């Protein structure tokens with residue numbers, strides 16, 4: 001059974017069809033990239049999967065549970081965690097507190113607890129704090145715990161958002177353009193981090209524009225254009241697909257640059 005199944009989703013905004021009969025399955029433990037030109041419907045699809053938007057038709061199944069009309073909070077408790085294209089950090093909380101927010105879903109003793117060897121007997125609050133600190137150090141921000149997110153670099157803020165997502169101890173982590181605006185060194189660091197997350201057993205679904213980045217990190221790529229799936233396969237297969245080349249013509253995908 002795939003971890004995530006998206007079946008025949010349709011979504012319109014005021015008569016404009018933005019997702020048009022879109023289906024995909026994501027296997028447990030893979031890093032899947034969702035790519036497509038600006039306005040293709042990627043973020044809308046993330047919103048439908050994570051419960052922020054209801055689809056007009058279709059179904060979403062997570063870990064064999066039908067989450068189609070479920071509220072976002074409840075879906076999060078089932079193990080789905082996501083970041084946003086535009087930063088949603090809380091400027092009046094410090095870095096550590098921003099990660100702790102991610103623990104607000106009901107605590108589940110999942111594989112992250114095991115992976116991080118969190119003792120089972122501690123008081124819950126101390127446990128949350130420890131886990132949040134572990135997540136910070138997992139993404140390399142342990143020295144920034146007491147700072148305001150405002151003083152972090154753009155790249156550090158992206159990492160903080162991932163740390164907060166991980167604080168849910170997700171089985172499925174969804175990242176909306178995590179590499180946007182990162183320099184080469186930061187991109188390489190992010191690739192290593194995503195691989196480390198995968199090695200812990202999590203499944204990752206990410207939206208990304210940069211083909212060089214995708215080639216090094218994703219197991220499989222799904223391409224969406226005007227709300228429809230136009231290709232799916234290994235990164236090298238998709239890169240040479242006629243329909244993909246056509247959809248991206250003049251948009252810089254093949255040059256590996258960010259078209260947005």
Ligand SMILES: Nc1ncnc2c1ncn2[C@@H]1O[C@H](COP(=O)(O)OP(=O)(O)OP(=O)(O)O)[C@@H](O)[C@H]1O
Nearest residue numbers: 013018036037038039040041042043044045085260
């Ligand atoms: N809340 C909304 N109301 C009306 N139209 C919307 C809404 N959200 C998105 N759209 C439209 O739906 C289409 C898909 O938008 P979406 O944000 O999903 O694209 P995207 O693939 O994430 O693009 P980008 O690469 O620019 O982030 C666009 O035409 C957008 O203008």
Ligand SMILES: [Mg+2]
Nearest residue numbers: 042043044085
């Ligand atoms: Mg988007």
